[in-house]
Amino acid sequence: ETGVTQTPRHLVMGMTNKKSLKCEQHLGHNAMYWYKQSAKKPLELMFVYNFKEQTENNSVPSRFSPECPNSSHLFLHLHTLQPEDSALYLCASSQDLLGNQPQHFGDGTRLSIL
Amino acid sequence: TQLLEQSPQFLSIQEGENLTVYCNSSSVFSSLQWYRQEPGEGPVLLVTVVTGGEVKKLKRLTFQFGDARKDSSLHITAAQPGDTGLYLCAGVSIYTSGTYKYIFGTGTRLKVLA
Numbered sequence: 001e002t003g004v005t006q007t008p009r010h011l012v013m014g015m016t017n018k019k020s021l022k023c024e025q026h027l028g029h030n031a032m033y034w035y036k037q038s039a040k041k042p043l044e045l046m047f048v049y050n051f052k053e054q055t056e057n058n059s060v061p062s063r064f065s066p067e068c069p070n071s072s073h074l075f076l077h078l079h080t081l082q083p084e085d086s087a088l089y090l091c092a093s094s095q096d097l098l099g100n101q102p103q104h105f106g107d108g109t110r111l112s113i114l
Numbered sequence: 115t116q117l118l119e120q121s122p123q124f125l126s127i128q129e130g131e132n133l134t135v136y137c138n139s140s141s142v143f144s145s146l147q148w149y150r151q152e153p154g155e156g157p158v159l160l161v162t163v164v165t166g167g168e169v170k171k172l173k174r175l176t177f178q179f180g181d182a183r184k185d186s187s188l189h190i191t192a193a194q195p196g197d198t199g200l201y202l203c204a205g206v207s208i209y210t211s212g213t214y215k216y217i218f219g220t221g222t223r224l225k226v227l228a
Contacts, residue, residue, distance in 0.1 A: 004156070035218075042118070043157075043202065043218035055213070090156050097213035100145050100164065100206055105156030 003027040006106035021076040023091030030096045032074040037088040086113045118219035126225045135188045135222045137203035146186045151200040193226045
């Protein structure tokens, strides 16, 4: 059982589509993260939010737009994506950014761009 | 740029064999975490090591943090098919602001054959 839920689990979209990924955490955490996981590459940190404020944008293209309306929810809005954006997108949460804490991951959204 | 290299990248062994996975960097980390990711799921934290030279045991898994806090190893004794998965190390660094940053390794994909 995971305290971090991601939807949808799978998404296939064309390059001109607009879609959103959703993440919800039930752990009472204040920090949330988006990661991209591609084959043969390390987990790439995309965005970090702490108490709803974005604290890190790891040079992510503007076709990815994050939104954090509250500490429990995190969205990743997608538009005009490229084939190289096909990957597993993982959401994670932690208590906050001030301690040496574990990150709790969701099971990811497998995204395929046609 | 901080990098964490894991070796080997892939490992296929028979049930009952022992194995060691390495996580190396030229950077010093305040701590290091090990995660396991099973197919179709997100990474799950196994252990955090904090002190240089620290050794932690989790059943058949033994984790060691290097004396200089730049590297770590994971040793599995008598591997079982249930150990199959992607093993990720994550180095934790502290920003001058006091917030923490996680750098993930390249991963070791382990398959244990029955």
